[in-house]
Amino acid sequence: MPPMESLLVAIFWISFGLGVYVYLAYPVILTILASMARPRKAAFHDDSELPRVALLIACYNEEKEIGARLLNTLLLDYPRGRLSVFVLNDGSKDRTIEEARKVADARPEGYFQILDFTENRGKCATLLRGVNWIKENRPDVEVLAFSDANSEWQPDSLKKLVAPYADPTVGASSGRFVYVDPSGSPIGNMEGLYWKYEKYLKRLSSRLGSLPMADGAIFSIRLDAYEPLSETRGDDFELPVQAIIKGYRSVAVEDAISKEPPSPSFLVEYRRKLRIIGHMIPSSVVLFARALRKGRMLLAFQLLSHKLLRYLVPFYQIALLLSNGFLWNYSQFFRVTFVVQILFYLLAGAGFLLERNGRRPPKPLQIPFYFTMVNFASMVSIFRLAVGAPIRWERNR
Numbered sequence: 001m002p003p004m005e006s007l008l009v010a011i012f013w014i015s016f017g018l019g020v021y022v023y024l025a026y027p028v029i030l031t032i033l034a035s036m037a038r039p040r041k042a043a044f045h046d047d048s049e050l051p052r053v054a055l056l057i058a059c060y061n062e063e064k065e066i067g068a069r070l071l072n073t074l075l076l077d078y079p080r081g082r083l084s085v086f087v088l089n090d091g092s093k094d095r096t097i098e099e100a101r102k103v104a105d106a107r108p109e110g111y112f113q114i115l116d117f118t119e120n121r122g123k124c125a126t127l128l129r130g131v132n133w134i135k136e137n138r139p140d141v142e143v144l145a146f147s148d149a150n151s152e153w154q155p156d157s158l159k160k161l162v163a164p165y166a167d168p169t170v171g172a173s174s175g176r177f178v179y180v181d182p183s184g185s186p187i188g189n190m191e192g193l194y195w196k197y198e199k200y201l202k203r204l205s206s207r208l209g210s211l212p213m214a215d216g217a218i219f220s221i222r223l224d225a226y227e228p229l230s231e232t233r234g235d236d237f238e239l240p241v242q243a244i245i246k247g248y249r250s251v252a253v254e255d256a257i258s259k260e261p262p263s264p265s266f267l268v269e270y271r272r273k274l275r276i277i278g279h280m281i282p283s284s285v286v287l288f289a290r291a292l293r294k295g296r297m298l299l300a301f302q303l304l305s306h307k308l309l310r311y312l313v314p315f316y317q318i319a320l321l322l323s324n325g326f327l328w329n330y331s332q333f334f335r336v337t338f339v340v341q342i343l344f345y346l347l348a349g350a351g352f353l354l355e356r357n358g359r360r361p362p363k364p365l366q367i368p369f370y371f372t373m374v375n376f377a378s379m380v381s382i383f384r385l386a387v388g389a390p391i392r393w394e395r396n397r
Contacts, residue, residue: 008330009323011323012319012323012334015319015323018316019316019317021305022306022310027200027204030201030208034204034208042164043166049166050078050082050159051162053141053145053158053162054084054085054138055145056127056130056145057070057147057148058123058126058127059087060092060123060126063092065150066103066149069151070100072153074107075155077155077158078158083158084110084111086112086115086134087112087114088127088130089114089115089116090117090121090126091119091120092120100114101114115129115133124228124231125232128234131223131226135223142222143162143165144220146236151177151218151258151259152180152258153218154257157256161219164253169249170248170249170251171243171246171250172220172221172225172239172244172249173219173250174213174219174253175215175217175252175253176215176253176254176258177257177260178259179259179260180261205252206250206251209249209251210249210250210298211252212241212299213241214239214250216236218258219240222243222248227242229283233279235283237279237280241291241303245299267355270377273373273374277311280311282385284303288303288308311378312378314375314376314379315379317375324338348368348369348371350365351369
């Protein structure tokens, strides 16, 4: 085989192998590790043992959602004397703060606490300001819980979310959010499929006590374990990882449920993915290095396999397609694999064109479109980070 063809064949199989590892081999390895873990059980005996919780809701231009979110917290089955709800206003330009006060003023004093930060500094900075206020003014708080302004928690969600803290080694817990999709929007369907895969990986990581992520709509952390990377870095991915690095366990609570509407379209979801991935890539690099330094080898393995290598998938795809094209005349096998790849991307392109023209893509187009959209967002995020483009907290609904 000529040297150039040998090189192309190597690129083809390495690119293919990396993709297989990220999506198939890693879950298999995690399954094997989780099967060897011993389950841990602990429970609070009555409500008086439940931790004192501060539920934080960071807001930016949420005037349409914040009232309903605050009313929803009143339905939580949690001892009133052990729960306080904090509205953290991040310099909203609309009537968010007025709508929040309408609800708060009609309720018992002390249950709602509104912290109005007039300067817009981003979600992570706002949460940090809120937590610092709690540390200074509420020394009784033991656990921080976090929610989105458009979330709807089930009445028993908070009690289930904090149940793992009966085990003193647990430092973070993540609930599960589900999409409520009365319109049947396509992104709701695909996010459901995506989260089935993610939920399986989370279940395995939780069994190992090393869940390196959380659902931003419903998660919690011990106040002592709260350690953001910086004022602008400290979200639902970084905080549980930092808790693990500090020696705590991080677990999933699948029956602690929050409901949210899905993104109304693939294009809106693309912008959301762009923002999320843009934040998570540098975080993954920093946290991977910290995990190695602290000897958290399981965590380092998870971050490398499920984050860093996955964000590079679009580059594997490009290398796979190009090397495959140059090998067209080498064998029938490479002609078939090239045609399969082209068909896959044509289906993704057809889904994009339908979406762009205001038509809902049929389900056979949603899978290639969604997969391609997520990986394209990852590639664009890497390029934007490389040139120093800012990433801002925006509303995508």
